[in-house]
Amino acid sequence: MRDVRSYQLPDDLVHPLRQGLAEVSVQTIAAITEEVPAYAEAFAGVLGHKIERAVQAALGTFLSLVARSSGDPGTPLASALEGAYALGRGEARSGRSLDALLSAYRVGARVAWRELAAISVRCGQPAATIADFAELVFAYIDELSAASVAGHADELATTGRLRLRHLQQLAQALVAGEPVHVLQAAAERAEWTPPQTLTAILLPERSARSLIDLLDPRTLPLAGALPDLPETAVLLVPDPQGASRPHLTRLLTGHNAVIGPARPWLRAQDSVERAVRVHQLHTPVGNTVVDTEDHLAELVVSADPVALADLREQALAPLAGERGTAAAKLVETLRSWLLHHGRREDVAAELFVHPQTVRYRMARLRELYGEKLKDPQWVLALTIALAVPVPETS
Structure with a gap:
């Protein structure tokens, strides 16, 4: 694939392309709207004019890039790549995958090339020049796509780390028994949908890491939260009561776990404290699972x-x-x-x-x-x- 930075097209050939740019943009946007449903609403709404100007700017940047003189040290590509990178980050912040954006790039490249080629043909450019020009169009779109992919990945990594930190803070607040308003604010900040109940599970940290992906996605893991049990992790599992509790017990078999009682999520600390007490009375050994529900009488008797x-x-x-x-x-x-x-x-x-x-x-x-x-x-x-x-x- 040709490097789009290395190509210079004479101004007399670029001029008619610039004159037809507005119509090319309209055709490109119409095709994207029709073929990429995810963008139909965006183009129809208040963002429509902004997106149209962005498409025109991207095409204009391409023409400026291929029309610059060979002695021009500057490059208009940098601003286009920055815009594509920002677009990828914006898609990630909106919770969308890159599928729609990359499809829009492909459709836009095809339609833009078709319309620009038609103008070039009418202006009498030779077939070899038009073919070479086509390769540059698609090389340009590839660069924009790569920049958007990088922006999307960076945003996901950034927001993923931030959300993970917020989830850890929520788990710490729950284990510490913070006031209701603090817990609700922490859940909102972490974008965590509260379940009806949470059940505390105590188990070795290595086991927690291997089991977390098998549990409800809202499960909150926390390591190092129990001073008296330094190598024990806490998992706060949503709603494992009823028929799902035996399933949870089977899943934990072989991991030396203690299962606390189900408690309203705002009172998860109660489940943690009971699990800790039973752990102190019956430290699980030999790959066993200890259910606190089986030791209620012993808990009462040993309370004092x-x-x-x-x-x-x-x-x-x-x-x-x-x-x-x-x-x-x-x-x-x-x-x-x-x-x-x-x-x-x-x-x-x-x-x-x-x-x-x-x-x-x-x-x-x-x-x-x-x-x-x-x-x-x-x-x-x-x-x-x-x-x-x-x-x-x-």
Whole structure:
């Protein structure tokens, strides 16, 4: 393809082309309007006259480029390329792909060349000159197209980075539990359409990077937001309740994830906090998925670890005189007996001991507790005290 910068056409040949430029522009715009529907509305609206002038300017620039003398150091191509670059950026800002613009370039090149060639033929230019001229027309359009492609790509990269930063700021605000007006403003700034609910997922950062593309496009990822879990990422997933929650669980299998509860998107912090608490109680290992919905009772019981420790000490006071191993077996048996409502066979099966062993241990417990094992308040205290392991306290 010829370099359009290297060609000079004598002024006497360019002059009739300049005179017909306005009509060539009209024909070019009419063809683009008809063949590229995406631009029909733009040409018909308030932008129509501006676009028409832009088309005339582009064609005029081309004629000025090929008509300049060989000694002219300046180039009118720079301004045309800047305009094409800006046009590409504008298309990206409008949310449109380059398909329509490149189609308009192709149609415009074909029609402009057809009309300019007709003028050249009427002026008696030789066929070789006209053919050479055609190659330059299309080389010029190729340069404009390339500039628009570069502008479109640069705008997407710029806006993409900016939007990603806004999405990260939104995720940080949600995890931090910022006020409603702050969250709504952050969502608007990030051009993020809020869902009904968000569910927090905690998982290793490497897993978050591999899973993000499989989730709802509105999913908000955030790494490094949890000081106590430095290598754990948070994913805020829109609306994974109902039938989609089991699907989410299957998708997370093998990634050591903790799934929080679904909460209204403005209260996503609640889901994050619950997931963190369950993560602290049951750190997922062995490629497991921990669902916070399966640990509600444990969360309630362990809400005040100091009070739980005091209750346990009080409830197990009758065992204070028992030796370590014997005491541990009695506590284990008492817990199972409470949970199985005294069904000896079920207790034996859970503890992998003979039912007679359960009978012996319960006899010892009745000696130690006496009538307390029949007192509903003591049974309640023992059940709560033995529901979960006592967290370590400082």
